[in-house]
Amino acid sequence: MTEALTAYGFLAPSLLLLGTFVFVPLAGAAALSLQRTNGFGDGVWVGFDNYVRLFGDPVFWRATLNTVLFTLVVTPGSMALGLGAAVLLNSVLPARGLFRSVLVLPMAVSGVATALVGVLVFDENSGFANSVLRALGLPAVSWQSGGTAAFVTVVLVTLWWRTGFNMLIYLAGLQGINRELLEAATLDGAGPWQRFRHVVVPMLGPSSFFLVVMNVVYSFQVFDIVFVLTGGGPRNATTVLVTYAYDNGFVVRDQGYAATIGVFLLVVSLAFTWLRWRSSRTRDLVG
């Protein structure tokens, strides 16, 4: 009994803060999603009207599609780059420490600064990217006014920003792999690729699982880069659910609708995590 009281005492600051600033607002958002609002005043209860409107809103579908696309590209992309870099920088190499330091450096840079460098590099007229293309005799790309090109810039900038984190986690995982296991595989005649495919990758399972969850959670919530680099444009080509919710909540001030988008996003994230967790548990049981 005293142990329980002690435990609640230790938990009190965390629960108080999370309760006040996450769970109460979350309940508020759920309630708000059932209201029609006008500015910051009180809303009118309208049942599921906002959800009905959501499913008929083309911008919402565009934002959903963009969020899913972004997730499907950035999650495997940053994990593959991170794994490649980790394997490379875990091998014998001169100045290995320096290379590692350089690769994780983007982690220290804010999303705003990262995105602004992206604006600078991908400026259609004066940007470095188009200068290089022109110097190579290739046509310049409309990085800002072309929808697909703008989406590509968001992905490229994000990959630059996120690869270091993925590498860091994989490096930690690689250092936990038993050397004897690799030597045993070599003695059994496994080549480098076979060792990588059948020893290293499976042994990195926990790192990969952690990274899939972290990258998907990040991708569903991507805000800084999109907000600053493209603002969701051109013509919603890079709008994601989170920026669309922000626009509705604080620009258009259609707060009930903004909350509805948020609730949808949250339900999808929770469903994904649950599925992922369940599938990994079955795999562990089988393996």
Add this chain to the structure above:
Amino acid sequence: MSAVGSPVPQRRRRRDRWLPARLAAAVVIALVTLFPLYWMVVVAFSSRSELLGGTLRLVPRELTLENVRRVLDAFPVAAWVGNSVAISLTVAVLSVTVSMLAGYAFAQLRFPGSTALFLLTVATVMIPLQVIMVPLFRIVTSMGLFGSYWAVILPTAASGFGAFLARQFVLAIPRELLDAARVDGAGHLRIFRSIVLPLSRPLLAVLFFMTLLASWNDLAWPLVALQDNALYTLPIGLLYLQGQLGSDYGGTMAFALITVAPMVLLFLLAQRYFVEGFSRTGIR
């Protein structure tokens, strides 16, 4: 070491064959990673005429401080730096404390509802700020926090991820150590302070640094919570400044450099502990 046998030298020779290729790959990746930062520095220190004239070179011919001076003259940069320092340090200290306390309870204590509370705590990681920001804004306003640092500090001071990492770390502390202290009559607060905290130094460093970094670089919530120019943190200031300067990339990059430099330097200095602590926190 003197053990004979051809496999070792042979393998070494085979590795050496690939060394130039690996080194080349590492150099290319490093250059790609460094280029945007390098370009930020070049533009920050290039004159306006060169930027506008499109005559900028990969290796600039001359550098100037005019962008930095212009930005420092026109914007309250010192105040923004002060805001960022005050807010991120407070958030980091609070967050580490709160996470460690919670982590200890989840790892070492038995109490009704522990699993449910732990899952709820961790699940907060999955809640995007944009889902809750409208009601959160109302709560912060009704608590009278709006217009002060606390409007940013308190909502970001508790972290589900931090509590999760703390729990993992405390779980890895040998039980006998804690049981022995208990037998000697130490209470939980005492055990927490004199055994768990000293043993958790690598984790404390990781948590402190991660939170400091996240808070220093945070955009979404400060963007909503800080609407008074004088209270801006650096990222909000940077965004505001860019809006004012428009296509004056020199000025924008000069200030971007000011906002980024402290954390990049700190990151380079603290990296050793950071990476080490990260691999010891049980994520892998």
